[in-house]
Amino acid sequence: MKMDEKGLPERTRLETGNEINLRGTTICPGIGIGQVRVLDREFIVPRNEILASQVQSEQKSYSEAVKTVSDHLHEHIEEAHAGSSLSSSLILKSHQAMLTDQQFHKAVLSRISTEYKNAAWALEVEGEQIIAELEASRSPYLMSRAEDIRDLVASIVDALSPRPETYKKALRQNGESEVLISDNLFPSSVMEARRFHSVAFATESAALSSHAAILLKSFGIPAIGGVRGLRESAVDGDQVIVDAVNSVVIIRPEPDTVKKYIELKRQFEIPEELPASPPIGGRTKDGANVRLMANINNPDQIQLVLRNRLEGVGLLRTEFLVLQADTIPTEEEQYEIYRHVFTAVGRRVVIRTFDIGGDKQIANLHYCTGQNPALGVRGVRRHLLRYLEELRTQLRAILRAAVGCQVDILLPMVTTVDDIRQVKHISEDIKEELREEGNPFSDEVRLGAMIEVPAAAIGISEILAEVDFVSVGTNDLLQYFVAADRDNEAVLGYEDFENKAFLWLLGFIIERAAELGQEKNVTICGEGASHPELVPLLLSLGFRSLSITPTSAQSVRNVIKQTDLRV
Ligand code: PEP
Ligand code: MG
Numbered sequence: 126m127k128m129d130e131k132g133l134p135e136r137t138r139l140e141t142g143n144e145i146n147l148r149g150t151t152i153c154p155g156i157g158i159g160q161v162r163v164l165d166r167e168f169i170v171p172r173n174e175i176l177a178s179q180v181q182s183e184q185k186s187y188s189e190a191v192k193t194v195s196d197h198l199h200e201h202i203e204e205a206h207a208g209s210s211l212s213s214s215l216i217l218k219s220h221q222a223m224l225t226d227q228q229f230h231k232a233v234l235s236r237i238s239t240e241y242k243n244a245a246w247a248l249e250v251e252g253e254q255i256i257a258e259l260e261a262s263r264s265p266y267l268m269s270r271a272e273d274i275r276d277l278v279a280s281i282v283d284a285l286s287p288r289p290e291t292y293k294k295a296l297r298q299n300g301e302s303e304v305l306i307s308d309n310l311f312p313s314s315v316m317e318a319r320r321f322h323s324v325a326f327a328t329e330s331a332a333l334s335s336h337a338a339i340l341l342k343s344f345g346i347p348a349i350g351g352v353r354g355l356r357e358s359a360v361d362g363d364q365v366i367v368d369a370v371n372s373v374v375i376i377r378p379e380p381d382t383v384k385k386y387i388e389l390k391r392q393f394e395i396p397e398e399l400p401a402s403p404p405i406g407g408r409t410k411d412g413a414n415v416r417l418m419a420n421i422n423n424p425d426q427i428q429l430v431l432r433n434r435l436e437g438v439g440l441l442r443t444e445f446l447v448l449q450a451d452t453i454p455t456e457e458e459q460y461e462i463y464r465h466v467f468t469a470v471g472r473r474v475v476i477r478t479f480d481i482g483g484d485k486q487i488a489n490l491h492y493c494t495g496q497n498p499a500l501g502v503r504g505v506r507r508h509l510l511r512y513l514e515e516l517r518t519q520l521r522a523i524l525r526a527a528v529g530c531q532v533d534i535l536l537p538m539v540t541t542v543d544d545i546r547q548v549k550h551i552s553e554d555i556k557e558e559l560r561e562e563g564n565p566f567s568d569e570v571r572l573g574a575m576i577e578v579p580a581a582a583i584g585i586s587e588i589l590a591e592v593d594f595v596s597v598g599t600n601d602l603l604q605y606f607v608a609a610d611r612d613n614e615a616v617l618g619y620e621d622f623e624n625k626a627f628l629w630l631l632g633f634i635i636e637r638a639a640e641l642g643q644e645k646n647v648t649i650c651g652e653g654a655s656h657p658e659l660v661p662l663l664l665s666l667g668f669r670s671l672s673i674t675p676t677s678a679q680s681v682r683n684v685i686k687q688t689d690l691r692v
Pocket of ligand 1: 440442577599601650651
């Protein structure tokens with residue numbers, strides 16, 4: 126590679142000083158300004174036919190390389206635990222599970238001895254086979270697993286290289302005010318970003334439900350994915366702005382752009398010394414109050430809720446527990462985690478029962494029938510049709526953990542009033558059971574329904590008569606309303622939040638609730654509520670309670686303050 130006078134790789138396609146704006150999709154909101162460090166390990170897999178006499182030593186090298194990578198994972202896991210990043214450690218443990226998959230290693234070792242391939246080549250072939258199978262599945266979850274396998278294969282190939290220290294060296298670079306840029310979205314890259322306090326992360330990969338994307342959110346690292354052309358536009362040492370509020374990466378920004386972003390970043394950031402500050406909602410110019418709650422996906426995000434002074438958790442997605450462990454935790458395990466969240470938040474927490482199925486498929490757990498998982502057995506349907514015991518276990522754990530805390534239970538994918546009645550019946554049964562056991566539980570937990578199926582939206586009056594509150598999940602409501610899969614890039618154009626028919630539907634929901642005097646019991650928790658440009662629209666429709674991505678709090682508050690509902 127040709128180097129320039131600073132010893133940096135010479136840019137081939139773009140002139141110095143040209144500001145380039147590239148669009149992507151926000152993974153974790155925030156703004157980061159720093160210098161590019163390109164992360165991808167440009168490893169070339171050496172492919173050599175070996176002699177029968179070399180088989181044993183190749184197999185030995187392979188086993189040693191697996192051990193080296195395993196040892197590093199241990200470090201990562203310990204680090205994640207030290208920061209009480211519960212979900213992060215679970216993710217790394219699932220990597221550990223892959224590393225200890227003896228069947229996989231056996232297959233690689235057998236390729237070495239039967240096909241006379243060197244270890245790296247045998248590993249590449251075996252890895253590619255699994256990756257191809259995962260990528261052929263329709264499940265975004267399984268597809269994102271392919272990134273994990275690529276990550277591990279790259280790490281083992283790295284450790285197999287004649288200079289195994291490269292694996293360690295990559296982890297040791299200094300990352301002051303650096304922005305990591307990568308083709309891929311690997312958990313190990315995110316761990317590196319965290320370890321070196323990188324100010325932002327941008328990637329070409331669109332694996333937005335990958336483990337690495339979950340990690341970025343839980344560490345609160347401003348990040349954008351799906352940025353096409355990123356790698357050919359940016360090189361090590363370039364100045365870069367990652368605006369993960371508006372989903373833009375700006376490479377080699379003009380001085381005026383940098384000035385503007387330094388100011389924006391200051392407005393956006395909440396000083397770390399505010400954790401004990403009381404929560405604040407939003408208030409429009411004309412004095413309307415707006416409740417601001419947080420959507421969180423795991424306990425790592427509790428600090429973000431508190432630092433951003435949100436009024437509580439409006440949506441706790443419990444799938445994080447199963448997505449990362451691939452099994453349903455026991456009642457006691459769930460109790461411990463929920464208790465930790467409820468007490469650490471110390472404000473109202475709306476906890477959603479497992480929303481498994483549809484886009485959130487988990488091998489062995491989702492029970493999929495039919496060609497179209499989004500229209501199949503998902504959310505509360507899955508519990509009622511197939512896994513009643515799982516629902517009972519989760520409800521028991523929540524009711525017990527809620528003692529002395531303000532907790533609401535939210536049901537995903539409610540379609541009919543009958544769905545709610547069945548859960549209420551089960552819930553009463555469980556309370557009776559807990560009473561008989563002398564097991565303390567909270568009798569004040571309220572029950573709510575997600576409004577994310579058009580039938581539930583149109584039947585809002587009947588639904589509100591059965592529950593204490595509803596939360597409008599616009600991510601799914603829009604997907605089902607316009608019949609466009611939320612994970613299918615080809616039809617993303619139909620997912621227009623401002624589609625007039627969709628706005629009519631949202632207006633219909635809040636108007637019917639207002640007629641019943643229940644507008645206070647309606648929250649919007651879909652991603653739309655976190656987008657400052659959509660917030661005035663939601664307010665003008667009549668919504669006064671939003672549950673948002675915690676790091677969007679400041680920009681949402683600002684836009685509420687500037688909104689005048691009289692005009
Ligand atoms: C939604 O559908 O809008 C929602 C908040 O739920 P999820 O994104 O978890 O499906
Ligand atoms: Mg949903």
